[in-house]
Amino acid sequence: MSGRSKEELLAILSGHDVGVPSVKLSAEELKAKFSKIDHFSGVYQFVSNDFLSSVEYNGVFPLPSASHAILLAKYGITYIEVLMEHADAPVAAAKELEAAQELPEWKEKRRLLLERILRDKFRRNQEIRAQLCDTGDRQIEWANSQDSYLGTVRGHGQNHMGRILMQIRQDVKDGLEMEAWLYFNHHMERExxxxxxxxxxxxxxxxxxxxxxxxxxxxxxxxxxxxxxxxxxxxxxxxxxxxxxxxxxxxxxxxxxxxxxxxxxxxxxxxxxxxxxxxxxxxxxxxxxxxxxxxxxxxxxxxxxxxxxxxxMSSVLTHLQNKKRTAMREQKDIQRAVNNPLEEISHKAKQQRTV
Structure with missing residues (x-):
């Protein structure tokens, strides 16, 4: 027996030194702290972008991992040979491209592009899709030393990567994951x-x-x-x-x-x-x-x-023709209002009287 009190043990579990005044964590906060997945290694290696699992990006397939796809999205097709030279080593590929210039749209679109890449990764691999689902409702957080937008740095950040992974997990549970993949990655027609x-x-x-x-x-x-x-x-x-x-x-x-x-x-x-x-x-x-x-x-x-x-295509053509007629009618109404405001007021008053 260690002889430690319950309070001391809770303090140790909370990450605080015994004897140092600290804010006590609630049971829910302790659960979140110790059930959180924030290191993508060991049994959770499949969550890592470096995990070797085929991915398609912008028609390029197969890319060896999500990391390779991210580098392609970040730096462009010019560097595809570098990526393929390091097919089994995404970390080495990233190191070789450190001095390369990012594409202008990367920073603005990186969350959307990352979601497309991760959705493709899990759609193609049934085994890791099941493993992701098996994480239950645990918090997923990409803890790293630099990027507080896609992950967290020293516990702080927007954690967009973790949020995307948790959304994919929820979509799998709800039976909506493939449909979401079709919308996000292949622009399936919504109407x-x-x-x-x-x-x-x-x-x-x-x-x-x-x-x-x-x-x-x-x-x-x-x-x-x-x-x-x-x-x-x-x-x-x-x-x-x-x-x-x-x-x-x-x-x-x-x-x-x-x-x-x-x-x-x-x-x-x-x-x-x-x-x-x-x-x-x-x-x-x-x-x-x-x-x-x-x-x-x-x-x-x-x-x-x-x-x-x-x-x-007949029903689609009919729909487009109806839309065109509606647009032309609206354009005519707008033009009439611009050319003769008094006539437009009279026209609207007449419409209201007939309602």
Whole structure:
């Protein structure tokens, strides 16, 4: 037995010298202090940006780690050879680039760029995504000696990196992580009215053709699940949650995903074991979207079943035409108000009387 009192032991745990007057920490503060993850090493090495795990940034893939992606975002594509020379040593890559000039937009956009990089890191690696989720609700804080914006220095700072990691963790728990990745990293279209109708025509020799209208399937799923709006992406795989459910043994549970972005309709493989094929060619990387167009042929795994893509833009064009007409009408009203204020006042008064 040490003979120390409970108060002395609490003082030691609080980081204070015994006998020195100090502010006592509450039970909640003690819990936060000793459950906080602030050193990204050992069992928490996976949280570190230096942890070797493939990342895509601005079309460059694979980058060996989040640190390599951050250096690329910070200094530009000019230094890609330096990064690849130190593929297994992100610290050495950073040291070699110490004298390089930062890109003008880095400082202003670094939080957004970091979030994109970290979201991509955890989306591509299911194992570390599960490990992040297993940290529960513990505070994550990047304790370092220099950067008090992305982390903390001697306990003080904005800790944006820790906040991003905790938000990704929450998104994983809520089932929203992939959707957030699609919005942040691949600019998935947010407005339903701007998403075209996508139809997959299933064909297999000796069988009648089958049609999958993905928007109709999504609407039906949203209605049955009591959701406010349909999901913005479409899944192909064996699970019940998938919009198209091929039963071939080589098809994975979540095999591929189709979504609409600013670049048009795109598809990516979801780390399936047997691959996704576009026009006979296997997609080269998982979670790396490629464009698809009307007439393209999609095949999953070793299945001989083909899906011919049809993209119907008519509803989007109607929406854009309506927006254009509305804008022209508003412009006309503004011009009338500028040219003849009295006439505009009379026009508004007439509208109010008819309401």
């Amino acid at each position: 339903a009215s701007k998403r075209p109708r996508i139809i997959l025509h299933e064909q297999k020799e000796g069988e009648a053709s089958k049609e999958y209208d993905l928007l109709q399937i999504a609407d039906k799923r949203a209605g049955e699940g009591g959701e406010r709006e349909r999901r913005a992406f479409f899944l192909l795989g064996k699970l019940k949650e998938c919009d198209v459910q091929p039963l071939h043994p080589s098809v994975s549970r979540r095999h591929a995903c189709i979504f609409v972005s600013a670049k048009g309709v795109q598809i990516f493989d979801m780390a399936s074991s047997a691959g996704t094929f576009k026009n006979g060619e296997r997609l080269k990387a998982s979670f790396y979207p490629v464009p698809i167009m009307s007439g393209d042929e999609i095949r999953l795994g070793a299945s001989t079943r083909k899906y011919i893509v049809e993209i119907d």
